[in-house]
Amino acid sequence: MAEAAYGLWPLVALNTVLFVVFAMSFFQPRTKRDWRAMGAFAAFLVALFTEMYGIPLTIYLLGSWLGSRFPLLRDTHAGGHLWNDLTGWTGDPHLSPFHLASYLAIAGGFWLISAAWTRLHEAAKENRLATAGPYARVRHPQYDGFLLVMIGFLLQWPTIPTLIMFPVLVAVYARLARNEEREVAQRFGEHWTTYAARTPAFLPRPHSSSVARAGK
Template sequence: MTNVGNDYGLWGMVLVNSVVFVGFAYSFFKPTNLRDWRSFGAYSAFVVALFAEMYGFPLTIYLLSGWLGTKFPGVNIYGHDAGHLWWVLTGRQVDPHFGVLHILSFVFLFAGFTLLSNAWHVLYHAQRRHQLAKAGPYRRVRHPQYIGFVAIMFGFLLQWPTLLTLAMFPVLVVMYVRLAIAEERDSEMAFGQAWRDYASQTPRFIPKLSGWNTDRPVNSH
């Protein structure tokens, strides 16, 4: 078995990519309170853990090296391509960067960042007016920003799964659900019946496929 080659140990790449993706999300999310910082910090930890293995040290590959070396003897498991574990496990038919899962990962990443951006725009203006955020993506779901974070993390998992990020993902999803429920309690205290009316018509996370009330009044943004 060979040692970790030149495809790893690129800690400058770890730093640059972490700063880019964390900073990009920060520009959309703009955390303002402790709850916001908790949700943003969890996402940031996920991103740093991901890029630390993608470019720094391939801990997952190292831990699975015995099994991978036996199962796929013709694969350089310490090469960058092998880090795309779904590509390795599904037969390595094409370049991993052009595989279906890799392309699908970009769809989730784009959708997640777009949702974060649109949701923050609506939420910012609603908070300035001390109103409920009900425009844009908030017409479909009550917590689009958390959905955006989950979509981004899921996109990364499709592209480059690691043992650590696979373990973190369900924990972070549960954390976001709990944060959403806590936010709803605060919103009900702040807005009363207006919040209850909104919550009765708008799903928490999964949008309705039909029956949306498009005539419902919404906040202007």
């Protein structure tokens, strides 16, 4: 079974395509900036599924270093759930707290992307600034959604490449957000300035006054 767990390159391609198409159905990229955001997400998925079904590079590297201390750290498919192995979880890896939390994060991320796109599309049709729904809490909920999906995958299947890529992708999305804000500021002027002053970029403020505006 260990031999059959990896080298499944059709599964690498299939899962990557499925998740990219699934994300695009929520995000619906239109601009070059949108496609760059999707490209960064797709690169993360390629790195993830390559290790999940192709070559378990992280397990090979850590197994040679920590294998005697963590006997579950082997090149089997179950061995890829590193948080379970490193914390001593011996039950079904798909039912561990890490895996269950990952489901919530991934589902929440896709929901956030979809909810934000709906509000953005409505605002674009009316030629106004999107400030309702998720945009009442943060200025860039769609980027937050992508990052939340990535965090979900890292909770269930962390790898050295994806752990290295994640902060890089955070920086990429932050840069895309800054470029987007410059364009929106030029278009909406004082309305944008007022909105940006009361609404954080990525992390919502607890008990923010923006919550009261979410339903407006």
